[in-house]
Amino acid sequence: PDNLQSPWGSAAPAAPACSLADVMSEQLATQLDEENNAFPALTEYASETTSDLMLAKMLQMQFDREFDDQLRREEKKFNGESKVSISFENYRMVHPYEDSDSSEDEVDWQDTRHDPYKADKPQTTPRRGFTGKGKNITTKHDAETCGRKNTARMDNFAPEVHVGDGLGMDLKLSNQVFNSLKQHCYSEQRRSARLHEKKEHSTAEQAVDPRTRLLMYKMVNAGVLENINGCISTGKESVVFHADGGSLEEQPVPDEVVLKVFKTTLNEFKNRDRYIKDDYRFKERFSKLNPRKVIRLWAEKEMHNLARMKKAEIPCPEVVLLKKHILVMSFIGKDHVPAPKLKDVVLNSEDMKNAFYQVLHLMQLMYQECNLVHADLSEYNMLWHEGKVWLIDVSQSIEPTHPHGLEFLFRDCRNVSTFFQKRGVSEAMSVYELFNAVSGLNIPVGAEEEAEFMAEIVALEKRNEDHVQKRGKKTFPVTCEDGDPPLKPDADD
Ligand code: ADP
Numbered sequence: 107p108d109n110l111q112s113p114w115g116s117a118a119p120a121a122p123a124c125s126l127a128d129v130m131s132e133q134l135a136t137q138l139d140e141e142n143n144a145f146p147a148l149t150e151y152a153s154e155t156t157s158d159l160m161l162a163k164m165l166q167m168q169f170d171r172e173f174d175d176q177l178r179r180e181e182k183k184f185n186g187e188s189k190v191s192i193s194f195e196n197y198r199m200v201h202p203y204e205d206s207d208s209s210e211d212e213v214d215w216q217d218t219r220h221d222p223y224k225a226d227k228p229q230t231t232p233r234r235g236f237t238g239k240g241k242n243i244t245t246k247h248d249a250e251t252c253g254r255k256n257t258a259r260m261d262n263f264a265p266e267v268h269v270g271d272g273l274g275m276d277l278k279l280s281n282q283v284f285n286s287l288k289q290h291c292y293s294e295q296r297r298s299a300r301l302h303e304k305k306e307h308s309t310a311e312q313a314v315d316p317r318t319r320l321l322m323y324k325m326v327n328a329g330v331l332e333n334i335n336g337c338i339s340t341g342k343e344s345v346v347f348h349a350d351g352g353s354l355e356e357q358p359v360p361d362e363v364v365l366k367v368f369k370t371t372l373n374e375f376k377n378r379d380r381y382i383k384d385d386y387r388f389k390e391r392f393s394k395l396n397p398r399k400v401i402r403l404w405a406e407k408e409m410h411n412l413a414r415m416k417k418a419e420i421p422c423p424e425v426v427l428l429k430k431h432i433l434v435m436s437f438i439g440k441d442h443v444p445a446p447k448l449k450d451v452v453l454n455s456e457d458m459k460n461a462f463y464q465v466l467h468l469m470q471l472m473y474q475e476c477n478l479v480h481a482d483l484s485e486y487n488m489l490w491h492e493g494k495v496w497l498i499d500v501s502q503s504i505e506p507t508h509p510h511g512l513e514f515l516f517r518d519c520r521n522v523s524t525f526f527q528k529r530g531v532s533e534a535m536s537v538y539e540l541f542n543a544v545s546g547l548n549i550p551v552g553a554e555e556e557a558e559f560m561a562e563i564v565a566l567e568k569r570n571e572d573h574v575q576k577r578g579k580k581t582f583p584v585t586c587e588d589g590d591p592p593l594k595p596d597a598d599d
């Protein structure tokens with residue numbers, strides 16, 4: 107250690123609570139080490155966040171942490187005020203913390219976690235609990251060894267706890283001192299958790315993280331919103347709030363709006379990257395972004411897609427404002443009551459038939475005018491409002507030239523066709539007819555129906571991909587008016 111002026115190294119600035127990148131490089135290092143790979147110097151990896159492996163690992167780590175947080179909340183809820191509590195410790199993915207009753211003398215996870223970045227720790231007793239032979243035997247209960255071990259274990263206190271530079275020296279902590287330090291750590295952690303709880307009393311906003319909440323309050327402060335009323339929906343990928351519109355300088359704000367908050371959780375991200383990864387509009391940027399910014403892309407995509415749809419006069423929410431991962435748009439519904447989803451609304455057969463033809467027309471408009479495939483179209487993402495079908499939830503919508511664009515379109519068609527057939531609309535087309543009617547393609551429907559049809563779709567996609575590779579151009583018979591307006595650069599946080 108460089109700083110020996112004071113035994114606690116107080117002259118040096120306190121280490122920041124360990125950053126994601128640190129944890130990542132640490133994890134990566136451990137793994138590489140385990141695999142015994144002769145990789146180049148680890149520092150190269152540590153600084154390189156553009157590497158796919160790194161990105162993947164970062165996502166995984168964030169996912170693990172969110173998983174753990176969720177687990178902690180569930181654990182707390184499960185145990186409640188009960189004196190006997192069940193620990194979920196074993197299910198945690200990262201940063202396990204000790205139970206206060208764990209035995210002082212036992213070697214536990216702490217000693218098995220290998221950390222290649224730490225200065226060599228003072229020698230502690232090996233697992234079998236003694237070293238040496240005959241008269242010179244040292245057991246794990248030996249005061250000196252024990253003291254060193256305690257010092258080493260201090261390193262595993264919560265990251266917020268700054269334990270100083272004790273590790274670098276041959277510092278020995280008695281069991282008594284160590285235990286009271288440990289106890290202090292736990293009570294501090296609990297205290298800060300309690301404080302935190304009190305701050306978060308409002309129920310509606312519980313669904314989002316403090317950062318997001320702050321952004322939401324800022325919108326109220328700025329007068330864009332009058333008031334945030336409550337949560338309409340909490341999905342896997344987003345939370346939707348109802349709010350009263352305020353005013354914006356350049357444009358009027360509707361009386362009723364929704365805030366769609368894209369979840370910064372990466373739970374669903376893994377399934378979704380297929381949509382965005384191959385979307386040429388985002389390809390360049392995708393590889394360079396940190397996870398939080400990737401989430402913002404969803405909001406950005408939804409905004410652009412809604413704008414295209416509005417232009418084609420498709421009934422859909424109107425974008426009011428995009429702020430990071432929060433999209434403010436007009437509310438479909440009235441007096442705080444959101445329009446029902448198509449799956450929930452009871453319609454007479456005339457209206458149902460009507461709805462089908464509307465959806466067919468909307469799909470055609472979307473494909474031909476907006477150059478978009480919804481890619482998550484179903485009775486869940488269509489609302490019935492003022493006698494019309496409204497389309498929502500278009501963050502994942504992609505252009506037909508997307509490498510899997512036609513497959514997504516086929517899936518949309520299947521959902522639509524199945525839904526209306528189940529609701530007894532005899533006019534509802536089969537999935538194949540619908541697909542051809544929407545895309546303007548003329549894929550023949552043979553005896554082997556689905557398999558052949560699908561093969562044809564995939565072949566088309568492939569041909570298009572090859573074309574793009576060769577010419578750098580899209581080739582589908584769709585009029586593509588390119589160039590969504592670029593987003594104003596957003597201040598980074
Ligand atoms: P998710 O990706 O979570 O499914 P959606 O955009 O589908 O997000 O929104 C979830 C739900 O919130 C919808 O099913 C709908 O009930 C409601 N909702 C979303 N946007 C609006 C809107 N503009 N007006 C009224 N309700 C909306």
Ligand code: MG
Binds near residue numbers: 341486487499
């Ligand atoms: Mg939805």
